[in-house]
Every structure is written in structure tokens, then in C-alpha cells.
Amino acid sequence: MTKLNSKIPEGPLHQKWTHYKANQKLVSPANKRKLEVIVVGTGLAGASAAASFGEMGFNVKVFCIQDSPRRAHSIAAQGGINAAKNYPNDGDSIWRLFYDTIKGGDYRAREANVYRLAEVSSNIIDQCVAQGVPFARDYAGYLDNRSFGGAQVSRTFYARGQTGQQLLLGAYGALSKEIKRGSVQMYTRHEMLDLVLVDGRARGIIARNLVTGAIERFAAHAVVLATGGYGNVYFLSTNAMNSNASAAWKAHKRGAFFGNPAFVQIHPTCIPVHGDYQSKLTLMSESLRNDGRIWVPKKKEDAEAIRAGKLKANDISEDDRDYYLERRYPAFGNLVPRDVASRAAKERCDAGFGVGLTGLAVYLDFADAIRRLGKDVIESRYGNLFQMYEKIVDENPYETPMMIYPAVHYTMGGLWVDYELQSTIPGLFVAGEANFSDHGANRLGASALMQGLADGYFVLPYTIQNYLADQITVPKFRTDLPEFDAAAQEARERLEQLLSVQGKYSVDTLHKRLGKIMWDYVGMARDKAGLKFAIEEIRKLRKEFWENVYVPGTLEGVNDELMKASRLADYLELAELIARDALHRNESCGGHFRVEYQTEDGEALRNDEEFKYVAAWEWIGLDAEPVLHKETLDYEFVEIKTRNYKS
Amino acid sequence: MNFTLKIWRQENAKAKGRFKTYKVENISPDCSFLEMLDILNQQLIEDKIELPVDPIAFDHDCREGICGMCSLYINGRPHGPEQGTTACQLHMRKFKDGDTITVEPWRAKAFPVIKDLMVDRSAFDKIIQEGGYISVTTGGVPDANAIPIPKEDADLAMDAAACIGCGACVAACKNASAMLFVAAKVSQFALLPQGRVEAEKRVQAMVAKMDELGFGSCTNTYACEAECPKNISVENIARLNREYLKAKIKHADRKREAGGFG
Incomplete structure (x- = not known):
């Protein structure tokens, strides 16, 4: 338990970051020229970090x-x-953004990090x-x-x-x-295969050139992973097809702890x-959800008729519609956080009120907003989204309500990092969705972009100097060190092993099977028996895969x-860790909903006494139980409450 | 739905390519074009319908029409028959049952084929590196509301900035010109006060790079606009031309003035 040091600076919340910056170590311009940094990933966090490092004078390699x-x-x-x-002028402040984020994350994020995020x-x-x-x-230009x-x-x-x-x-x-x-060297079509450690510090990566197939080596004084989340474990998600967890997972297997893997965000409004x-x-x-109202029919027979194609959404009269979010959460209505909205949709569909051919959909209706504001205003606000919907579903959302259902979207969990965004491997920093840091058990909408850019533009450029200041006498690394030889050899052998199986099933066939296990048992509603079953099934599938x-x-x-x-x-290894983390956390919080732990009206029931901590898992070996380390979350400045979006 | 697919196969950049014919059956009309290729690849891999097994390589990523990765030339049109749509957002309901569909990579000197339907578009990155940005460094900038920008200008800048860098404009152009791509970026910044400072330098550098990389000159046929999945307007090309001319005249003036004092 002593291994985790979150390095939260002393002092009152609003002075911690100022205090840190005033006291951290810096690297002089002449020394920056001697130092190399690798950044993996070019999303918001990676691109902003790499550009900022380059501007500062470091030598940067980006992949x-x-x-x-x-x-x-x-x-x-x-x-x-x-x-x-x-x-x-509607009452916002750094404090309020901080508070909303902590509360939205169901009190499972680190106060100091979140405050800094709001600050920058x-x-x-x-x-x-x-x-x-x-x-x-x-129209005034503001x-x-x-x-x-x-x-x-x-x-x-x-x-x-x-x-x-x-x-x-x-x-x-x-x-x-x-x-x-x-100042920056760009390597496109390169996929990281492993992290290279020299004397316990992150000193480079092994990557595959996706055009030539060559396995290449790159060295640096520090490595930043900005490789995104692991939502594609579920096969179907809103992630891009190539988004993957391999860089983070390889770092985990080299010693970086994985924080809160069970915290997966299921977004309420996706096309079913x-x-x-x-x-x-x-x-x-x-x-x-600013202008759309979510509803299902009040009467089960109406829902059944819609599913059978006998009734359409517009046939249901106003009185026969159940705007269930407005009914259950009057204060926030359709703008409750994502985890709450997703569960509420699932609850209605499971109870038999779902629409669409499968019954796994609810309506998102713009008729009121179009009446109030006119079609032009709605078009100017959401035109491209409406167009995208129509292309996929072949229905006009200006005339009939959209059909939506929750889908895997974002992962709050990720590699554990301290206040400096440094993992448990010295010299390995993790930014953006790839780290676990700021969103607790549920991320609020429009906060991922904020965090990615905060990490890259305004946090890492400071904190990485504090680390590199001690590295100025370390000469540039060569990639013919035995550590690089060993990692490159291992990476090659693993790929050769994959090629040598020559079995029956395509990767997609097996991935879909993994996705189904994860969605059914490690998705929106989880329970002990289901999670145990999932772990067994994942292990069987992993065996079958190989x-x-x-x-x-x-x-x-x-x-x-x-x-x-x-x-x-x-994914087959990570999936098991997700299930294990979900199984160990005997409470419901944010996106992690254990059916055994809920209030009488079906809301998440946290257990602050036992679980007010970050679960940081240490890899021991493939068939060994991972070791749990706990970072207790101390709420010095915020009073912990049950989340309330009702009043 | 059933389709006959004539797909361009090419081992690598140096190899000679050829069309190969494949059949796909029982395709749902709600299936996207790329999902239809997934189904074909699944058959190539699991049913091993031809040996050695070699699934069709094509670029794709977000599959929601925004990353710009997909780049298929379908029945003689970049991204296929539907206006304002990327290949990943094209659905099979837009075709007729029994259709024969021809699928090729982008064809342009500046976009060499890597394998099958995958091409190398790094030339676009090189053009952007010449000045497709505002040279501001991180930090030390004024408050975001310090400079009001007329909504009309901001909206036009956004229209131009919607470019996804897919290269359909180049593939559509018989000269393989990158004018629409370059014009979109030049316009975005020319319309904003923050971008004016470097406007002259930017337009000249980007155009020079475009020419150097082997893109052709503008045909004025507007094929680029017609095939752009984001409906980027050729008015941006007119703006680029104005910016370019202005920059050249100013540049010539400055040279003359410098000469006069020298």
C-alpha cells in the first residue's frame, strides 16, 4: 500500500498548482536541447503535448x-x-466547474487534479x-x-x-x-508494440512500421503515452476502429499500475x-439534450405496437408519453449526467417500454424545440448531427423523433498517474483518456476535450520538466542496448506466434464474442455472479484465441x-482486469453499477466507508491474481454527498 | 442484396495492380459500404475462398465521416454516388440489388498506392507544415473574447475548416489538383483576424509546396466541390486566388521599395 504516492502539493486547493509551479525544477534552454521525449498518440493530449515540448526546445518524436x-x-x-x-454571467466559476466534475464523477476523483483542470x-x-x-x-462577435x-x-x-x-x-x-x-519528428503509421525500460525508467519504445512491417526502436529520456481509452474491448463502441489499448496495456505489463479499469462510460445517446x-x-x-426531450410510451401496449410497426412515434399523444428523465429528475431533467441517463433508458427498455424493432431504443424528440425556435435554429445548432442520423438510419429527425440507446463511449479508468501525470514507472507520463485521473467514476460531457488539452498544453509542459531536470547529465540513449534487443525480440516473437496459430476464426469473430461477454456481464448492470462468470468466459476465450x-x-x-x-x-487480458475490478468494488458509483448496491428508487448506492479509493492494479503475471493497491481519496475541501439531480 | 465487386488489388507501391472480381450476398441495405467490405474480408479470411489468403487493405478509422481516413473511388466517384458523404457513411441502400460496383484507390501522382485501396497522403501534411496554422506558441495569448469576430466571418471560417483532409478533391480532379484542400485552410485563416498576420506568407508557401509535390493546376471544372464529402465551396478557391494575388503584389511592392532605398 505504500507504493502509491499521489504527490499532491501542500496548501489550500486553489494554491496547490501555483505552489507547485513556483517550486518545481526547471530545465534551462541549453539543456532542453540535449533531451529527448517520445510522445505516443496525436489526439488532443498527444498533439498538444508534443507541440508544446517542441516549442520549449525539447527534441520530440511523435507516433x-x-x-x-x-x-x-x-x-x-x-x-x-x-x-x-x-x-x-450565469454563475459559473472555477470552483463550480471543479465541484460539478467531482460530483459528476460520483466522488471518485482526486480533488487536487480536478481543481487544476478547472483552473486551466x-x-x-x-x-x-x-x-x-x-x-x-x-451576433456581437463574442x-x-x-x-x-x-x-x-x-x-x-x-x-x-x-x-x-x-x-x-x-x-x-x-x-x-x-x-x-x-523540433518534432513525426512517425505516422507506426504502432507501439512495447515500452522499453532501462534501470527501471521508461527509456523508449518498440514500434511496428505499419507499411514496411519493420520492427523499429526509439529511445528517449522520457515517454508520454497519449493513446486514448480502451472502449473497444467491448467490440462495439463509439471509438474509432483502430483505437486500441495496447500501448497502455504493454506499459501496465512493464510495471505501470492500472487505475479503476471498471469505470467505463456508457453514453446514453447513440444510434441503436x-x-x-x-x-x-x-x-x-x-x-x-439541450433541446431534445427523451421519452418512451407510457403504455406498454403502445410500445408493443410501435415495435410491431403498427404505430409510429408521432401517433402517440402527448398525454401518453413518459418523459422519464424530466419525471425522475426534475432539477436537471434531460441534462442529467450520462451514467444516470443511460441507466434510466435501460430501465425503461428492460421494463418493456422500449421502441424500435428490437425494443432497445428510446426517443429523442425535437418537436417542441422546433415549434419554439423554428427549424432553422435547430438546423444551425445540430444540422450535421441530424444529417448523420438520417444517413445511417434513413429517417428524417426533423419529422420523426430520433431513436437512441446507450453505447460504450469513454473509459474513465486508465493508467494510474500522480499529480504530475507520471505513472508508477519513472519517466512514463500518461495524458488524456489513457490516464485514469480526473473524471472519477463518470465523466461529464465536454470534459474529455478539456482534460486532453489541459494535460498537453498546460500540465505536462511543467511537470515533465520536474522529472527531466534530473536527467540533464544522462546522455542520449542508444537503441542497441540489451534492453532494446530483448524488447524487440519479444515483440517479434509475439507477432510470429500470432501468425503461427493458423486456426479457424478471424480476429473479428473472436472479438465479437469478447464484446458480447463484456456487454452482457460487465456493461451497464453488473452483479457478482455475472462478473465471476465473465472472468471464466474471458479466460476460456483467451485460450481459444491462442x-x-x-x-x-x-x-x-x-x-x-x-x-x-x-x-x-x-484486450483479452485487459477484459479480465475490468471484470475483476468491477467484482471487487462492492458498491455502485457513476458508470459502475452493481445491481446488489442500489437505493430503493434504483439510484447508485456508494459505499464511501469501504471504497473511497482509487483501485490501482499491479500486473504480476498472466495467470496470477493482480495485486490491488489503494489510493485513498481524501476530500478536504468538498463535502461528500449522495448525488442528487432531482432537486 | 447481392453485389458483384470489381476491386483494385495491388501488392505494394511498386507492383502492378489489377482488378479482381468478388461476389457478396445477403447484404443488408442498412450495411455501410465499409461494413460490406468487412463482410467480404471475413469471407476471404474464414472461408478461404482464394489462396493465399489476402484480405483487401483499405484505410478507415472513425467510420462516422470525420477522420478523413477512408478513401475509396467507387464507380468512378470519390466516396461513391451519394453527395456530401464519405465512403464510411455510404449505405448499401444507395445501390441496386445485383449491381456491379467498381472500387479503386485515389489516383494521383502525389498519392502513391501503398497496398490495394490504401494510398499515401502525407503530401497533405507537408502542405500544412508550410503554414497551415497560426504560429502562436502555447501560453501568453489574450482572453478569448478580446477580439470580437463578426459571426458571418466566423461561420465562413468554420465552413472552410470543416475539411477532413481526405483527398477526394484531388481524386476527383483530372489534374489531381489540391486547390480546394489548400484553399480551405488558407480561407479559414484569411477570414479570422488572428490569421491575417501571416496571411501573405502562408498562401505563398502553401501554394509553392502544393506545386512542388506534384499536384496539378486548377481545372476550374468544380469537380472538387461536387465530390467533397463536406461540401467545401469553390468560393474558397476564389478567396485563395485573391489572397495569392494580393500577397504577390505586396511582395513585389516591398521588393521595389527595398530596391529604392538600397
């Missing part, structure tokens, strides 16, 4: 799996980015505007805001339904500027599943199936 750094999955974030600017949130908006990010503006779940103020900045795209292109621009200047050929799920932005997967091709050249197999092999 992404796509053909261009601009394609990282941050690009797909739709709705917006939170910041405590209080431009609308304003700088992010300033930075992005200076980069030319075309945020939405009002920035516009909207609301997101879990907040009673409007603090979300947005660029139509493409906020992630615009913020990422801003960071990509900054990165491109540094590539041109020569429609067939077994489906490759991914598409999110409909949370911003739609006996019966079929990976065509060779180590040479483009081989997508090989990379997919490599990622699935890691």
Missing part, C-alpha cells in the same frame, strides 16, 4: 497509427469543451481562439456557450457539432509548425444497434489482421 496525426479519434468529438469562463480550463479556450479555432459566436449534462450553467464552447475536429486541427497545426521547425455485421456505434452528441485464431499474411508489409490480432490479445 501515430493513422496516415496523418490529424486523424486521431479526438477528431470525432462532437458537442463541445467546458471552461469556467462565465461569459454568460480558461487558458485552453484562449489558446484555441489564438490558433484560429472557429468557435461558435453570437463566443457562444451551451449546456451539457451535470451542469446548471452554460459553460460549453463549441464549433457546430465538430468541436473535437476543430480543436484537434488547432493542435495539429501547432504540431505541424514544430515539425517544420525541426441494427445488425450483427455492424462494426461500430455512432454517437449522437449530448448537446442534443489456439484458434487465424491471421493471414506475414510480418512483412501491410498486415491489418496481424495488428488487430495483437490488439485483441491485449
Whole structure:
């Protein structure tokens, strides 16, 4: 238990970050030139960190799996980015953003980190505007805001339904500027296969060149992982097809503890599943809940008639509709946090009130808003989302309500990091969704973009110096050290092993089976028996994978199936840890809902006495039980309560 | 639905490519184009319908029309028959049962084929690196509301910034010109006060790089706009041309003035 040191600075909450910055170690410009940093991933966190490091004078190497750094999955974030600017004069402040985030996360996040996040949130908006990010503006030319779940103020900045795209292109621009200047070297179509440790410190990576197939080595004084979340363990999620957990998982197996793996966010408003050929799920932005009202029929027979195709949504009269979020949570209504909205949708569908052909859908209805504001206003706010919906579902959401259902979207869990965003491996920093840090058991909408950019622009550029200041006399590393030889050899052997199985099943076939186990037993509602069963099933499937997967091709050249197999092999190990973490946490909090622990009206029932901690798991070996380390969460400044979105 | 697919297969950049014919059956009309290729690949892998097993390589990632990774030339059109749609958002209901569908990679000198339907678009990154950004460093910037920007300008900038960098404009153009791509980025910044400072330098550097990398000149046929999945307007090309001309005249003026004093 003594292994975890969160390194939270002394002093009152609002002075901790100032205090840290005033006392941390710095690296002089002359010494920065001698130091190298590797950044893996070019989403918001990775691109912003790499660009900032380059500007500061470090030598940076950046890696992404796509053909261009601009394609990282941050690009797909739709709705917006939170910041405590209080431009609308509606009562926002750093404290309130901090408080909403802690409360939204169901009191399972670290106070000091979250406060710092709220503190730097304003700088992010300033930075992005200076980069030319075309945020939405009002007619006076000032920035516009909207609301997101879990907040009673409007603090979300947005660029139509493409906020992630615009913020990422801003960071990509900054990165491109540094590539041109020569401070950053970009490696596209490279996938990290392993982390290399020298004398217990992170000193490099092994990566596969996805075009030539070559297994390459890269060394540096520090490594930053900004490789996103692990939602694709579930096969179907809103993540991109190539989003994967392998970099984080390899770091875990090399000694980085994994924090709160069970905290997976299931987003309430996604387009429902429609067939077994489906490759991914598409999110409909949370911003739609500003104007859309969620409902199902009040009468079961109406729901049945809709499912049978005998009635349509518009046939149901106003009195026969159950706006269940407004009914259950009058204070927040349709803007309750995601975990609450998802569970409420599942509850209605399980009770037989679901719509759509499968009964696994609820309505998101804009008729009221269109009547109140006009179609043009709704189109200007959500036009691209409506268009996307129509393309996929082939129905016009201006005329009939959208159908939505929850889907895996984001992972609050991730590699455990301290206040400096450093993992339990010295010299390995983790940023963005890949770390576990700021969102507790549930992330609020529009806070992922905020955290990614906060980590990359305004946190890591400080904290990494505190580490590198001690490294200035360490010469540049060579990649012919025995540690690199061993890691490269291991990586090659593992890929060869995958190729040598020559079994029956494609990677997708086995991945879908894993996804089904995870969704059924480690999804929105979990219980002890189901989780135990899941662990057994995952183990069986892992065995089957190594006996019966079929990976065509060779180590040479483009081989997508090989990379997919490599990622699935890691998911099969990570999946078990997710289930174990869910099994050990005998409480419900945020996105982690154990059916045994709920209040009389079906709300999550936390157990602060026993579980007010971060579960940080240590890898011991494939068939050994991982070791649990606990970081107790001390709430010095916030009074812990039961979350209440009713009044 | 049943389809006959004629798909471009090419081992690598140096190999000679050819079309191969495949059949897919019982495809749901709600299936996306890429999911249909997944189904074909699944058959190639599990049913081993031809040996050696070699699934079709194609780029894809977000599958929601925003990452710009997918790049299929379907029945002679970038991203296929549906206007304003990426291949990943194209659904099989847009085709007729029994159709024969031809699938090729982007074809442009500046986008060499890597394998099958995958191409190398790093030329786009190189153009952006020449100045497709505002050279601000992290920190030390004014409050976000310090400079009001007329909503109309911000909206036009956003229209241009919606470009996903997929390269459909290049694939659509018979000269393989990258004018629409470059124009979108130049326009976004030309329309914003923050971007004006470097506007002249930016437009000249980006255009020069575009020419250097082997993209052709503008045909003025507007094929790029017609095929752009994000409906980026050719008005941006007009704006680029104005910016370019302005920059050149200013540049010439400055040279003359410098000469006069020298």
C-alpha cells in the first residue's frame, strides 16, 4: 500500500498548482536541447503535448497509427469543451466547474487534479481562439456557450457539432509548425508494440512500421503515452476502429499500475444497434439534450405496437408519453449526467417500454424545440448531427423523433498517474483518456476535450520538466542496448506466434464474442455472479484465441489482421482486469453499477466507508491474481454527498 | 442484396495492380459500404475462398465521416454516388440489388498506392507544415473574447475548416489538383483576424509546396466541390486566388521599395 504516492502539493486547493509551479525544477534552454521525449498518440493530449515540448526546445518524436496525426479519434468529438469562463454571467466559476466534475464523477476523483483542470480550463479556450479555432459566436462577435449534462450553467464552447475536429486541427497545426521547425519528428503509421525500460525508467519504445512491417526502436529520456481509452474491448463502441489499448496495456505489463479499469462510460445517446455485421456505434452528441426531450410510451401496449410497426412515434399523444428523465429528475431533467441517463433508458427498455424493432431504443424528440425556435435554429445548432442520423438510419429527425440507446463511449479508468501525470514507472507520463485521473467514476460531457488539452498544453509542459531536470547529465540513449534487443525480440516473437496459430476464426469473430461477454456481464448492470462468470468466459476465450485464431499474411508489409490480432490479445487480458475490478468494488458509483448496491428508487448506492479509493492494479503475471493497491481519496475541501439531480 | 465487386488489388507501391472480381450476398441495405467490405474480408479470411489468403487493405478509422481516413473511388466517384458523404457513411441502400460496383484507390501522382485501396497522403501534411496554422506558441495569448469576430466571418471560417483532409478533391480532379484542400485552410485563416498576420506568407508557401509535390493546376471544372464529402465551396478557391494575388503584389511592392532605398 505504500507504493502509491499521489504527490499532491501542500496548501489550500486553489494554491496547490501555483505552489507547485513556483517550486518545481526547471530545465534551462541549453539543456532542453540535449533531451529527448517520445510522445505516443496525436489526439488532443498527444498533439498538444508534443507541440508544446517542441516549442520549449525539447527534441520530440511523435507516433501515430493513422496516415496523418490529424486523424486521431479526438477528431470525432462532437458537442463541445467546458471552461469556467462565465461569459454568460450565469454563475459559473472555477470552483463550480471543479465541484460539478467531482460530483459528476460520483466522488471518485482526486480533488487536487480536478481543481487544476478547472483552473486551466480558461487558458485552453484562449489558446484555441489564438490558433484560429472557429468557435461558435453570437451576433456581437463574442463566443457562444451551451449546456451539457451535470451542469446548471452554460459553460460549453463549441464549433457546430465538430468541436473535437476543430480543436484537434488547432493542435495539429501547432504540431505541424514544430515539425517544420525541426523540433518534432513525426512517425505516422507506426504502432507501439512495447515500452522499453532501462534501470527501471521508461527509456523508449518498440514500434511496428505499419507499411514496411519493420520492427523499429526509439529511445528517449522520457515517454508520454497519449493513446486514448480502451472502449473497444467491448467490440462495439463509439471509438474509432483502430483505437486500441495496447500501448497502455504493454506499459501496465512493464510495471505501470492500472487505475479503476471498471469505470467505463456508457453514453446514453447513440444510434441503436441494427445488425450483427455492424462494426461500430455512432454517437449522437449530448448537446442534443439541450433541446431534445427523451421519452418512451407510457403504455406498454403502445410500445408493443410501435415495435410491431403498427404505430409510429408521432401517433402517440402527448398525454401518453413518459418523459422519464424530466419525471425522475426534475432539477436537471434531460441534462442529467450520462451514467444516470443511460441507466434510466435501460430501465425503461428492460421494463418493456422500449421502441424500435428490437425494443432497445428510446426517443429523442425535437418537436417542441422546433415549434419554439423554428427549424432553422435547430438546423444551425445540430444540422450535421441530424444529417448523420438520417444517413445511417434513413429517417428524417426533423419529422420523426430520433431513436437512441446507450453505447460504450469513454473509459474513465486508465493508467494510474500522480499529480504530475507520471505513472508508477519513472519517466512514463500518461495524458488524456489513457490516464485514469480526473473524471472519477463518470465523466461529464465536454470534459474529455478539456482534460486532453489541459494535460498537453498546460500540465505536462511543467511537470515533465520536474522529472527531466534530473536527467540533464544522462546522455542520449542508444537503441542497441540489451534492453532494446530483448524488447524487440519479444515483440517479434509475439507477432510470429500470432501468425503461427493458423486456426479457424478471424480476429473479428473472436472479438465479437469478447464484446458480447463484456456487454452482457460487465456493461451497464453488473452483479457478482455475472462478473465471476465473465472472468471464466474471458479466460476460456483467451485460450481459444491462442489456439484458434487465424491471421493471414506475414510480418512483412501491410498486415491489418496481424495488428488487430495483437490488439485483441491485449484486450483479452485487459477484459479480465475490468471484470475483476468491477467484482471487487462492492458498491455502485457513476458508470459502475452493481445491481446488489442500489437505493430503493434504483439510484447508485456508494459505499464511501469501504471504497473511497482509487483501485490501482499491479500486473504480476498472466495467470496470477493482480495485486490491488489503494489510493485513498481524501476530500478536504468538498463535502461528500449522495448525488442528487432531482432537486 | 447481392453485389458483384470489381476491386483494385495491388501488392505494394511498386507492383502492378489489377482488378479482381468478388461476389457478396445477403447484404443488408442498412450495411455501410465499409461494413460490406468487412463482410467480404471475413469471407476471404474464414472461408478461404482464394489462396493465399489476402484480405483487401483499405484505410478507415472513425467510420462516422470525420477522420478523413477512408478513401475509396467507387464507380468512378470519390466516396461513391451519394453527395456530401464519405465512403464510411455510404449505405448499401444507395445501390441496386445485383449491381456491379467498381472500387479503386485515389489516383494521383502525389498519392502513391501503398497496398490495394490504401494510398499515401502525407503530401497533405507537408502542405500544412508550410503554414497551415497560426504560429502562436502555447501560453501568453489574450482572453478569448478580446477580439470580437463578426459571426458571418466566423461561420465562413468554420465552413472552410470543416475539411477532413481526405483527398477526394484531388481524386476527383483530372489534374489531381489540391486547390480546394489548400484553399480551405488558407480561407479559414484569411477570414479570422488572428490569421491575417501571416496571411501573405502562408498562401505563398502553401501554394509553392502544393506545386512542388506534384499536384496539378486548377481545372476550374468544380469537380472538387461536387465530390467533397463536406461540401467545401469553390468560393474558397476564389478567396485563395485573391489572397495569392494580393500577397504577390505586396511582395513585389516591398521588393521595389527595398530596391529604392538600397
